[in-house]
Amino acid sequence: MLELQNISFQVEEENSQKEILRNVNLKIEDDQFIAITGPNGGGKSTLARVIAGIEKPVEGRILFDGVDVTHKSITERANMGISYAFQQPVRFKGVTVLDLIRLAAGEKISTAGACDYLSEVGLCARDYINREVNASLSGGELKRIEIATIIARGTKMSVFDEPEAGIDLWSFNNLIKVFEKMHERIAGASILIISHQERILNIADRIIVIADGRVTAEGKKEDILPGLLNDENDMNCRFYKEGY
Numbered sequence: 001m002l003e004l005q006n007i008s009f010q011v012e013e014e015n016s017q018k019e020i021l022r023n024v025n026l027k028i029e030d031d032q033f034i035a036i037t038g039p040n041g042g043g044k045s046t047l048a049r050v051i052a053g054i055e056k057p058v059e060g061r062i063l064f065d066g067v068d069v070t071h072k073s074i075t076e077r078a079n080m081g082i083s084y085a086f087q088q089p090v091r092f093k094g095v096t097v098l099d100l101i102r103l104a105a106g107e108k109i110s111t112a113g114a115c116d117y118l119s120e121v122g123l124c125a126r127d128y129i130n131r132e133v134n135a136s137l138s139g140g141e142l143k144r145i146e147i148a149t150i151i152a153r154g155t156k157m158s159v160f161d162e163p164e165a166g167i168d169l170w171s172f173n174n175l176i177k178v179f180e181k182m183h184e185r186i187a188g189a190s191i192l193i194i195s196h197q198e199r200i201l202n203i204a205d206r207i208i209v210i211a212d213g214r215v216t217a218e219g220k221k222e223d224i225l226p227g228l229l230n231d232e233n234d235m236n237c238r239f240y241k242e243g244y
C-alpha cells in the first residue's frame with residue numbers, strides 16, 4: 001500500500017513560494033487500478049513525481065508498504081517496486097530498445113522475450129528492437145516503448161502520466177486492453193494512471209480528482225465518474241473548485 005500523509009510541495013517564484021500541492025492525503029491500496037484526473041495545472045504530474053521521488057515534498061510523509069520512503073531516492077524507490085512513466089518520455093542516446101527492455105526486466109531475457117513486450121503495446125517488434133531510443137522515434141512510439149518497459153518491470157506499483165498522449169486512436173483502443181491485462185497479470189500490484197480520458201477513467205476501480213493542488217474528490221469509479229461527466233456547464237470550475 002502507498003500512503004501519502006499531508007503532502008505539500010512548493011517552488012520558489014520571484015521572491016515568493018508557489019504552493020503546488022497542499023496537504024494531500026491518500027491511501028492507494030494493493031491490487032487497485034486508480035485514475036487521477038482534474039484540470040490542467042491542478043498538480044497531478046507533480047503528485048506523480050513526488051511519488052516517484054523526482055520531487056521531494058516540503059511537508060508530509062510517503063509510506064510504501066509501511067516503509068517511510070519520503071527521503072529515498074528515485075533509484076531506491078524503483079528498486080522497492082515503484083515504476084514511473086513520464087508524461088514526456090526520456091530519450092536515451094546510444095541505448096537500443098532491446099537494451100532498455102532488458103534493463104527494465106532486470107534479467108537476461110531473450111530477444112524474443114523482449115519482442116513480446118513490444119508486441120503487447122502494438123509495435124511491430126522487428127522494426128524497433130534494434131533501434132536507438134533517440135530523437136528518431138516519434139512521441140507516440142516513444143510512449144509505447146516506455147509502457148513496454150513498465151510492463152517488463154512488472155513492479156508492485158506502476159505510475160503512468162497521461163499514457164494516452166500522442167497515441168493514435170487505434171493504439172488507444174489497444175492501450176485500454178494493455179492496462180486491463182497488466183492489472184490482471186500482477187496480483188496485488190497497483191496501477192496509477194493520470195488521465196483526462198473517460199475510457200481510461202472508466203476502467204479504473206477508483207478515481208481521484210486533483211484540482212488547485214488538493215484532492216477535491218475521491219472514491220469508487222461508480223460514485224465519481226457520473227459527477228465528472230454530468231458537469232456539462234464547466235467541469236473545471238464547478239466540479240473541481242467546489243470540492244464536490
Ligand SMILES: Nc1ncnc2c1ncn2[C@@H]1O[C@H](COP(=O)(O)OP(=O)(O)OP(=O)(O)O)[C@@H](O)[C@H]1O
Nearest residue numbers: 011013018020038039040041042043044045046047
Ligand atoms: N518547477 C516548477 N516551477 C514552477 N511552477 C511549477 C513547477 N512545477 C509545476 N509547476 C506548476 O504547478 C502547477 C501544477 O503542475 P502539474 O504539471 O503538476 O499539473 P497537472 O495537473 O499535471 O497539469 P496537466 O493536466 O496540464 O498535465 C502548474 O501551474 C505548473 O505550472
